[in-house]
Amino acid sequence: MPPPPSAPASPGGEDTSELVSAVLRWYAAHARDLPWRHPGPPDEIAWPVLVSEVMLQQTPVARVEPAWRAWLERWPSPAALAADGPGEAVRAWGRLGYPRRALRLHAAAVAVVERHGGRVPSDQAELRALPGVGAYTAAAVGAFAFGQRVAVVDTNVRRVLARAVQGRAEPAPALTAAETALAASVLPQAPPGDPRLPARWSVAVMELGALVCTARAPRCGACPVADLCAWQRAGAPPDDGPARRGQAWHGTDRQVRGRLMALLREAPGPLDDAALRAAWDDDGQRERCLASLVADGLVVPSGGGWSLPL
DNA sequence: CAGACGTGGGA
DNA sequence: TTCCCAAGTCT
Known part of the structure; x- marks a missing residue:
């Protein structure tokens, strides 16, 4: 397969085209078959994708999958959800955690009906204006449902780029402008005949971060880009940043x-x-x-x- | 911008 | 058992 067109040099100046093509090859062979990734016309998959992205905010895939199926069976469209009360959404949310997300997803469905004729918008600003939809989710819906060339920057992407490109063990505690710029610079151009390649790159890096380049114990032995990983080349130095403080729980x-x-x-x-x-x-x-x-x-x-x- | 905001599984 | 943390958003 021909290498994808190289991205412009990243801010650091390095050529990341090898990284991109290696990750894409790995994804083609190792991607999980997750239901919200099944292809389809944007108008059919945008709502399922939006629901999955909101559910996946801070909640693991394994717990989201059954809830996502049940949710879409009951509310196959924004209009269907908007026709029910917010309490039903909160109850159906079950134990996914952060129930305010259920409320916001319901409010988003109402907004989609009122402002967009029941169709999930594709415009980034319009997506961002929906309750519960921030920079990440808007980009994810744009890329995964509509095939847009937008940088999708989640914790997985940040970790992979921190290691592979920046040579650091962990990304900064909070998303920085530099990271956003780096992700944008690595995002490949769509070659003729393959308009969805940029979006595929985004799922692919996320998947690599979720399955191989993990936070806890990265499986560098199974990593398709270990040989060009800046962090590996530097001898896998430990994180130099301030220790993160864990979230208190008991009695809170x-x-x-x-x-x-x-x-x-x-x-x-x-x-x-x-x-x-x-x-x-x-x-x-x-x-x-x-x-x-x-x-x-x-x-x-x-x-x-x-x-x-x- | 640091901190609040749920939950349950794996190491 | 305790600690860490999983595709963030909002204030």
């Missing part, structure tokens, strides 16, 4: 909110304060968390008790 508001939401999701009707006590016995913290859930729109007062929004 997040834990309490999670327990409250679990009770409300599983309840057939409204729950009163006494019932909610089962979630957390510290009255002050429980009430504060309930108030924050109400502020978020995840919970509403209902007949003297509390329930998911209608």
Whole structure:
């Protein structure tokens, strides 16, 4: 196969065309068969792709897959979801975590119906204007559903580029402008006859980061670009950045909110304060968390008790 | 911009 | 068992 057209030199000046073609070859042989990757007309796959991308925000593929199937069977279009209440979306979200995403996805469906005639927009600015759709998700939908040549920069891509190109063990704690520029410079041009190559490169790097160039224990022995990886060539130096602080969990508001939401999701009707006590016995913290859930729109007062929004 | 925001599985 | 972390977004 002919090498893809080389990207312009990256900011550092290196030619990344070899990296691109090696990753694409590896992807062709090792890609997982994930349902939201199945090809189709943009109008048919944009909604499934959007749903997958929102579900995949901070949630592993294995847990997303069954939820994604159930979600799309029930709500095969933005209009179908918009016709139901947000509480139904929150309940169907189940235990995926970060339930505000369910609320935002519902709000996005409503916005798609109201502003775009029920079709997921392809324009980056219009995508970004949807609730819960940030830089990553807008780029992912543009690339994976519409085949656009847009740089998709997620944590996997950042890690692969940090290692392979920058020679660092880990990317910076937060996305930097330099990383965005690097990702854009590595993004290949579409050769004649293969307009989706840039998008395919993006899934491919993500897949490499997810399966081989992992955060914990990278499988460099199985990596298709180990021989041209700047980090490997430098002797795989350890991360020099500040240690990341882990997320506290026990006793935090997040834990309490999670327990409250679990009770409300599983309840057939409204729950009163006494019932909610089962979630957390510290009255002050429980009430504060309930108030924050109400502020978020995840919970509403209902007949003297509390329930998911209608 | 640092910090909040769920959940469960693997090392 | 404890710690780490998985395709981020919003404030």
